[in-house]
Amino acid sequence: MTTTVTPPDAKPATQGPKRPRRPKSARAGGTLHGGPIAYAILIVFTLVSLFPLVWTAIAASRDNQRLAQTPPPFWFGSGLFDKLEIAWNDANLGEAFFNTTIVAGTSALTIVFLSTIAGFAFAKLRFRGRGALMLIVIGTMMVPPQLSVIPLYMMVAKLDWTDQLQAVILPSLVSAFGVFFMRQYLIQALPDEIIEAARVDGASSWRVVWHVVFPAARPAMAVLGMLTFVQTWNDFMWPFLVLTQMGNPTVQVAVAGLGRGYTPDQSLIMAGALLGTLPLLLVFAIFGKQIVGGIMQGAVKG
């Protein structure tokens, strides 16, 4: 499998000034302007994308009597902030946010660091076994996480780590995707001449990493960090197995727990779901452009 990275701002081939006019159909892809139909389709998809999120807030702002009527509510009621407060306290969300921040932060920082140095080695250093090891990295992306759940659970039980955050953090530190992503980025973004120059100046490998690789990789490190953070924040199965709601829940475990009573309070559940999603949506609203660019850079191509 040969792979390349899209240049950060891949533009269609620029056309020289003296080029003859081509028929309109020739200007396919990036240079064709979207018509009304394109906008209409995009707007419909955007509404479908955003509607469940907006409706979470609407449902959280209504009481249960109103939710159990037809037609369902389409606009906000007055109870949003009360419900958010109750959900916050009931689900112990303050602690859950704190736990999840620690879990997601630790694994994002570690994965970014380890993936960058490993990705650098795979991208730019020559060593025996490189091809085989890289194949193993790609292969590990195929191993389903459910295979590891049972022995990891046994390990955690044996170490008495149930309900402890390290039980969630440690298995989340392996990211074959991260290594692969950084390798793809560094192949292009790091000119060999700079490494050679640093070498000639007598820099050791660690100095090269510190003074050359890290600065060059900073944009990709930021994107990988954000993607990892989002993924760990949203992770459900493993935290659900090792953490209980009573001790150190992550946000996902706490939110899922809101729906588990005998007479579940629907609007309270929606308030919890909204609170669990809000921080990441804010991150996306602020860094959306960079994250989108990052996903597009890391995409696999032939």
Next chain:
Amino acid sequence: MATRHDTTASPVKGGAAPGRPPEDAAAEKERRRREGLSRRWQRDIRWSPYAFVSPFFLLFVAFGLFPLIYTGWASLHQVELTAPTDMNWVGLRNYTRIFDDEFFWNAAKNTLTIGIISTVPQLLMAMGIAHILNYKLRASTFFRVAMLAPYATSIAAASLVFVLLFGRDYGMINWGLDAVGINPVDWQNDKWPSQFAVSTIIIWRWTGYNALIYLAAMQAIPQDLYESAALDGANRWQQFIHVTLPALRPTILFTVVVSTIGASQVFGEPLLFDANKGTSGGAEHQFQTLGLYLYEQGWVAQHLGRASAIAWTMFLILIVIGIVNYVISRRLRASS
């Protein structure tokens, strides 16, 4: 990758030019120092790549490879959740037990059908959206970010919202169907509607993400290909079929493989979609997936050995799918 150079050709030797006799003790000392440096340098060049990749592999062995093998070992034993370290050898009995269990086959079928009705529309829509996003558009960044918003939503939050939207009596979707004269559907208790609803959550979360991956690949297709296709008289649809699709084939294969792996592991959506808050995927197991069946056997029935056998069976199925994928892509490549 044609333009790649490897940088670690030969280290610069630190002035230890051979064949020149040392002039005095100081120069001799200097020469030794430099030789030492050079040796350390070579050691550095030689071993630092391994130092850089070893943390990943150590973690992988501990949290990837070891569990993989251990799960296989545990699947040959009787292990209870209450005493996970007491293992009694039972050979292949766990496998025969689950293969005799009608709920295993039911879960396998559900995983397959949910996988198909979530993955196929998802990737087709993603392809269409990517194609549109590839036009020159106003506010294209806004559209891209908005379509990625579901990706930022957790399975837990999304599933809980969709449970309400798909409610039988007061859910918005049945209300909308009623408004156009269609009878309400029991989205949680009927087999196909419930599977459709579970798939909807997956489609909603992942379509935008896949669209961005396709878009990235589309933007890397050289314009000349479209130009020469147009000169040959290809219309836009033909250009899409004969230029875009072939160029995207590796990306499509990648998304198919990733989505297949994802679909084989569906767990959170059916767990949270269950009205009875159970682990059986509905009262009649109508949307129990293999992931949920594994959880039920391991953590509710407390048979970790049997759950391990399910996990390994899933792994073997994935390997078979991977081989089929590989063969199909080889065929496609050979035929073009």
